[in-house]
Amino acid sequence: MPVSFRSLDGLPWGILRQLLQRSFTGWVGGLLLSVSLFGCGAGGEVKETGTVSGTVVLDGKPVTKGLVSFSMAAEGAGALADLDANGGFKFEGPLQVGEYVVTVGPPRQDPNSGPKTFIKIDPKDYASIPKKYYSETTSDLKAHVIEGENKIELELKP
Numbered sequence: 001m002p003v004s005f006r007s008l009d010g011l012p013w014g015i016l017r018q019l020l021q022r023s024f025t026g027w028v029g030g031l032l033l034s035v036s037l038f039g040c041g042a043g044g045e046v047k048e049t050g051t052v053s054g055t056v057v058l059d060g061k062p063v064t065k066g067l068v069s070f071s072m073a074a075e076g077a078g079a080l081a082d083l084d085a086n087g088g089f090k091f092e093g094p095l096q097v098g099e100y101v102v103t104v105g106p107p108r109q110d111p112n113s114g115p116k117t118f119i120k121i122d123p124k125d126y127a128s129i130p131k132k133y134y135s136e137t138t139s140d141l142k143a144h145v146i147e148g149e150n151k152i153e154l155e156l157k158p
Contacts, residue, residue, distance in 0.1 A: 049094035050145045052079070054152035055087045056104055058128055062087025063156065065125050067107045070100040070143060071136055082107070095145050102141035102154060105134035130158055 052070065056063040068089045071078040077096040081089040083104075106126045132138045133156055143152050 048097040048147045050097055050147050050150045051091070051094050052143075052145055052150045052152060053088065053090035054150075054154060056083055056089065056154045056156065057087055058130075058156040058158070063104065063128055066104055066129055068154070069103045069105075069136075070095060070145075071103070072096065072098050072100050073136075080108075097145055097147055100143045100145060101136045101139060102143050103133055103136055103139045104129055104141070104154065104156065105131075130156060 054068075056066070056068060063083055064085050064087055066083045068081050068083060069078065070091070075096060075098060077098070078100070079091040079093070079095055081091050083089055106129075133141060141154055141156075143150075143154070
C-alpha cells in the first residue's frame with residue numbers, strides 16, 4: 001500500500017498525530033517524575049559532607065607556616081589548606097564524612113604549574129614542624145569529619 005502525505009501504514013494523519021502527542025506527553029511526564037524522584041546527578045550514592053576548619057599547634061604555640069592535608073585514600077577524598085599567621089586553616093569546600101590521615105608540612109609544588117611558579121622552600125621556615133608529619137605513611141595524626149561544621153585542633157608532638 002503506498003504511503004501518502006496524509007497517512008502512514010493506512011492510519012489517518014490525525015490519529016497518528018494523537019498517538020505521538022500522547023506518547024510524547026507520557027514520555028516527558030515520566031522523565032520529569034524520574035528526575036524529581038531520583039535527581040539528575042550521576043546516579044551514585046549521595047555522600048554526607050562537613051565543613052572543616054581548625055588550628056595546628058606545637059608545644060601550645062600556633063604553627064604559622066605550612067600546609068595541612070586531609071587524605072582518605074580509599075575513598076579518593078582529600079583537601080589542602082595553608083596555615084595562617086594564627087596557625088589556623090580552613091578548607092574551601094566540604095569534605096566527605098569519614099576518617100582522614102592528616103599531614104602538616106611545607107607547601108608542595110603544584111605539578112601543573114610551570115617553572116615560573118616554582119616554590120622555593122627554605123627548610124628553616126618549617127623547622128617547627130617535625131618531619132614525621134610530612135608524610136601520610138609516618139604521620140600519626142587522624143581527623144574524623146562528621147556532617148555539619150567541624151572545628152579540629154591538631155596538636156603536633158616533637
